[in-house]
Amino acid sequence: MxxxxxxxxxxxxxxxxxxxxxxxxxxxxxxxxxxxxxxxHLPYGDAVHAGLAASGIAPDVVEAGVRTEQLGDGGELFLTVSWLTGHPDVDDPGGLDLLWSDLTGWTARAGGDVRVLALDDLAAPDVVADAALHLATDGLDGAWMPPDGPHRWEHAPAVEAALADWDDREAIR
Known part of the structure; x- marks a missing residue:
């Protein structure tokens, strides 16, 4: 010792x-x-990552966290899914980011352009993967329609309950 x-x-x-x-x-x-x-939101982030990988468009980086930029604010939960500059599956040389927030839902960013995505706030991972495949090849300007089938993640109610609990806990801090 x-x-x-x-x-x-x-x-x-x-x-x-x-x-x-x-x-x-x-x-x-x-x-x-x-x-x-x-x-x-970590289970949702894990499911989205698995859905992307299963679709053959695995991202380079997946980040999850909470932004607490304003004192007293409970924060904004986020996911950032990134295909970095030069990724072979992304046509835009600047890469591609899919951004999710519990406050704003899904957006996409390529270069300096940002587009709000017509996805459910807790879209099914295969629907997110379909959107990512489209954005990777057609960019932010191309029209995209979600595939047939359920567009909302089957476990969304559990995540919504956890998000509400998070909001309640953060409000009393």
């Missing part, structure tokens, strides 16, 4: 068996102290 571990143990920060236990000293267990609440 190192001198540092000895001094930390004497101060009550390490348990005897594992070197990390805080049981019995009034401190939160490390797992509870460091637990980060899951973002409610």
């Amino acid at each position: 190192s001198a540092r571990e000895d001094s930390v143990r004497e101060a009550g920060g390490l348990g005897q068996d594992t070197g990390k236990c805080t049981r019995g000293n009034g401190r939160l267990p490390a797992g509870d102290a460091t637990r980060i609440p899951a973002l409610p």
Whole structure:
């Protein structure tokens, strides 16, 4: 045992068996102290990513998070799905971004152009993939019609409930 571990143990920060236990000293267990609440849109982001990959147009980058730009604002949950400059599946040399927000729904960005997409806020991943395939080859100006079948993700109600719970929790912070 190192001198540092000895001094930390004497101060009550390490348990005897594992070197990390805080049981019995009034401190939160490390797992509870460091637990980060899951973002409610992550299952949707995972499903969209899987749908894109299954359609043969896997993105280079998928980001998910929360923007908290205004103090007191609960934030904006977002997904960014990006095909970087020079991606072989994207005709626009500047790449392509699909952007989702719990506040604004789906938009697409290629170069300096942005277009709101006619997609359900929680569109089925295969519908998002169909739109991405169209945008990758025809750009933002081409007309796109969603495929036949359900356009809303089958698990949308669960995500909507999680989003509402998130909004409620963030409102009291």
